[in-house]
Amino acid sequence: MTTTPTTPVLPLPARHSGGCPFDPPPPYSEAAATGPVTRAKLPDGDLCWMVTGFAEVRTVLSDRRFSADIRHPAFPLLVAGAREELITDNPDFLRLDDPEHARQRRMVTGEFLVKRVEALRPEIQRIVDEALDRMTAGRTTADLVTDFALPVPSLVICLLLGVPYEDHDRFQSLSRTMLNRESTVEQLREAQEGVLGYLRDLTARKRAQPEDDVLSRLAARDDLTPEDVAAMGVLLLVAGHETTANMISLSTALLLEHPEQIPGLADPATLPGAVEELLRLLTIVHTGLPRVALEDVELGGVTVRAGEGVMAMLSTANRDEAVFGGAGHRATDELDLYRDARRQLAFGFGVHQCLGQPLARAELQIALETLFRRLPGLRPAGEREFRTESFIYGMRSLPVTW
Template identity: 70%
Template sequence: MRCPFSPPPAYTEAARTSSVTRAELPDGSPCWLVTGYPEVRTVLSDRRFSADARHPAFPLFTPGRRELFARNPSFIRLDDPEHARLRRMVTGDFLVKRVEAMRPGIQQIVDDALDRMTDGTTEADLVAAFALPVPSLVICLLLGVPYEDREMFQRLSRTLLNNTSGVDEVAKAQQELQDYLGGLAAHKKEHPAEDILSRLAARDDLTLQEIASTGILLLIAGHETTANMIGLSTVLLLDRPDQVAKLADPAALPGAVEELLRHTTIVQTGLPRVAVEDVELEGTLIRAGEGVFAMLSTANRDERMFGADGRLPADEVDLDRDARRHLAFGFGVHQCLGQPLARAELQIALATLFRRLPGLRLAAPRSELVFRDDTVVYGLKSLPVTW
């Protein structure tokens, strides 16, 4: 049986064969899987590989994904200088210093969520009651999005992230979110507050469409990724009670979270790029116009990087491992803008959860857990727990 925390078997097998492997997309078009750690870093940092989803040869898994990126790409699907211009406008909101100042507020959000989850009961779905509400509220406060609209934007987010969504479904969901965030930005232009949408709306060099596209990216990435990491990390730790103590040690907690991020890489299908020049990678010629997937999940299990220090093999989780150079947030100029916030949320959420609920355990057989393997962001559909 496949370990649910490991990359899909086909990717693992490709990584065993070579760091650069020929593959095929669902529509039959060829592409390259780049699975080794140093090779993935090269793809994500070398300007001969483009992140612009409007390129006609840009590799995407589904027609729905192409619809999403081609119509209105956010800055992560653009190259410089367009990418840099838009990214700079929100960089300051996610700097480490700014996030550190947010820690007391995040702690309060986590405590409040646990208070609600445990009020009058000893059983809950951890995803619905804790893992999803915490990052959703944090990103809503940062962006200036009403939290009471969360059911709407979570539903639309999942349509956009689902690999089975058709072109029409994706177009409709994207337009709904575009209209919603564009409307919010227009309102904030006249009635500004202390939030990201207000600051973007006050600028004269951005269109409402650009503001809405940036808002969609931050809203989706700000809650889906962290929510899934909280759920997966919880299951992983419940299986390894001997390692939970690391979360109670403030000195060990940051390193433990880095190892969880490395071991449980939630973007299992990789980051797409297209070669805009011929590139030789590990002796393999990738020609201009060929699609490439930089496989973060297998790169983070590369023994050359994470198994060569005498510790456990890279496929095993070891909260004492130095995993700081993992690629869970990508690499290069397009690496995740919100990684300082994600780290803070994970550290606070996991440490508080296991401190306040030392008897936490699964409320259903391990074999009955249902994992989301049909979306861009891997995770759990639900997590029944008791304490």
């Protein structure tokens, strides 16, 4: 038997206004308290379902009856009036269903396998150490975002993809416009074409003069056009630096509020679990992952009809007390570096889960352990600023001293 939620319809996306800055926007948590599936309204006025429970989110992300294809006419979008700009002829593979999603994903899966990432750890360690050397040279204060959290993953992803790091200011500026919920349709169009155009040109150069990098290997394939390679490159480049950069800065800010837990980063036996807990608590995709139902599905006591949009809220699912609570642990809205958070959904779930999660884990483990080991006296040094306008939640500035 299904029921219809009687709670008020929540406008999406909700904004951070008050409350703890490390928590999802309060309306999401309030909706989760009423049930795992509630009604919400998209910016264009269409209704969708907001799914907040852990089990229900896993179902949405793994059940083939929910589509990730952004070209579906009912696919839920969080930017009003931008459907034509967001839906291109060559969407990245995370916005496609199988078999095309699987075909394209297989082309880059090998680049991010755990074994390959483990071999990169010495290089990541070098990048982290050199970033800290630059940050601390002749001074005792810095903005952790601009001087450490952003350069480290940018340098790593540029190295892997074969993108010249001297172009980082350009692609970082364009990617932030693309991720900004407040960007106009014209700004989105210009930013998207700017990144795609840059990567198309780079792909052409890689075909003419290939190197040992991901874009060169993609550019050499006969079954991919330059437009295909550019679309895949946008996903890898933007996601590869924005997400990890924000996780480094948010994790640092949170740990500075809980110095008694920082020793959990020093022990190689507990470091991986500590990073899983930070990923769980600080899930940076606050707006959720969009899907559209292809047929009627019973979910959390309601019937989601074919053609209805769904937003899978990773941030609330990762705070489900039934999954991550229990005796001996802090409440799920509190940091507990010794919690078993291995089931966290920060990277999504199912066939579309984040391809680069082994790399992100390695970068976070190395960056955070090295930061607090080399700067044991690290502490806040001014007013921090959060980025609330982006689809990827994070920080604009984090002044620190040591």
